[in-house]
Amino acid sequence: MTATHTRAEADTEKRARYVLAGTGNRGTTMWGQELLEGWNDRVELVGICDLNDMRAERARTMIRSNAPIWTDFNACLAETRPELVIVCTPDDTHDDLIVAALEAGSDVITEKPMTTSPEKIARIRAAEARTGRRVDVSFNYRFAPTSYKIRELLASGAIGTVTSVDFHWYLDTDHGADYFRRWHAFREHSGSLFVHKATHHFDLLNWYLDADPVDVSAFGELRNYGHNGPFRSTRCHDCPHAAECNFYFDMEADDFLWPLYGDPAEVDGYFRDACVFREEIDIPDTMTSTIRYSNGAVVSYSLNTYMPIEGHHIAFNGTGGRIELRQHERQPWEVEPEDRILLTRNFGGGHEVITVPHEPGGHYGGDNRMRDTIFRNRDDPLKQRADSRAGALSVLTGIAALRSADTGRMVTIAEICPGGLDLGLR
Incomplete structure (x- = not known):
């Protein structure tokens, strides 16, 4: 062993x-x-x-x-x-x-x-x-069947050398707001959503491209939650503004969350349903960044947290064509329980729609596949299983993005690596 x-x-x-x-x-x-x-x-x-x-x-x-x-x-x-x-x-x-x-x-x-x-x-x-x-x-997103197929296509050279990526993630007003109710709303605990949430997305990019991030430029603003609210209270439970607040969350009606966070708040004072308009919230809710990679690829990324839809759009542009996916997670219309990857090749090379059915379990089967890989020694030909180096690089990308947003300058990954942090950067 x-x-x-x-x-x-x-x-x-x-x-x-x-x-x-x-x-x-x-x-x-x-x-x-x-x-x-x-x-x-x-x-x-x-x-x-x-x-x-x-x-x-x-x-x-x-x-x-x-x-x-x-x-x-x-x-x-x-x-x-x-x-x-x-x-x-x-x-x-x-x-x-x-x-x-x-x-x-x-x-x-x-x-x-x-x-x-x-x-x-x-x-x-x-x-x-x-x-x-x-x-x-x-990093369960790596294990989703659609992610696996995209990584397989990229590794096979289906679109030649990847030169740029467009990647945009949308959190709806249920999921997005939830981060602003909890401890995630403060940099000291979550590092901001550039770290907490986007770590998934940055890791996917690092894994898809099989390359390391080099430098990051970003913008991040608090435009919807926090001080932007028209009123505020301590928490949703017993809030005097419940009838007029679009973000009111009745946690007592949730048979799972209330037992975990209702009475237990008496022990530690932690409210799972804190007001999304707390003045002290200090993380952005609207984020964009540009990332340059060690293989020369450049990425345009965004994360928005108060959309009427949930899901993401990603497109890989290469010397030989383009791979594109629009994944729907929640939206006010019905979609089939599958993803459709669009593969279009240059110079009349044709267009292909690759259908990937969703699998049972969280993240369209990604959670189950990850647990199988770890606990049942499932084959891992595309190196989906993520180690501490992968964890470090995704966090560093988020830290660089937040620092860039704060300072207005480009931030390199190398400059925020302390002495002794040997990641073997490419």
Whole structure:
């Protein structure tokens, strides 16, 4: 067994003993209930850790587990001695948990983004190298069937050399607003949506192009949420403006979120339904950037968070043609449960519509494929499984974009890499 393999890979008959750190939505579902239901021959949950013990108890019931609950992460590691730790806590806390888990001898799967700063990246990378354990980053978009097909087409040279990419992501007024209700609305916790949300998109670009980002120019403004609101309160629950606010969210009516975040707010004071118009919100909601890559490709990217639609548009322009996708996730009209990739070749080479059916599970089957690759040793010919280097580069791209938006100048990836952060940049 090499240092880059999990212990579960060493003996496929043995179930990996894992600790779940963080019992929010993603931890409770993706890495809790769903993982135990579909991969219980590969994993055994031996500990649940969250600073909020009431939330952890509610999550444990939803997960249908009898694993012990801990509020002290180091004590949890010492007592359970897990082979694997899955980190699903707020982004700015990832590095402390990842490093502690690695030093305790565990491999780690972390939710995206891997972390929020160059210094924290350096801590994680150094601990990984020092301990010989592995960090996986949960980039499930790589595993969606349509993403796989696009990467396959690009690798085959279907459009020659890729010279530019147009990439635009749209969050609707449900999903987009949700980031501004939660801890994500503050740079200190999420690094902004250039880091938290766009880390998915920047990672896709890095993986699609098989190249490293070199420099970034960006704009980012707060145009809809925060101080732009006509009124505000502390939270949606018992808000005096509920009847007139388009963004009012009745969390008490949600049978999943209310048990996790209603009463448990008494323990830690965290409101999952905080007002989207809080004056102190300090992240952009409207973002654009231009990225230049080590292979010469240039990218035009945007992220908007208050659209009437949800989904994305991406187009690859190459010396031999163009690949284009418009993926619909939510919109006020019906679409077929499939994606259509348009492949058009230059010089009369023809036009092809490649249909990719959606698969069951989150992210059109991407969540299941990712868990299969990690826990069932599924073949990975296109290197979808993302390591700490991939996690670092996507975060650094977002950090560079935010810094560019703040300063009005182009920012290089190399200049924000602290000493000792050896990524082998191309």
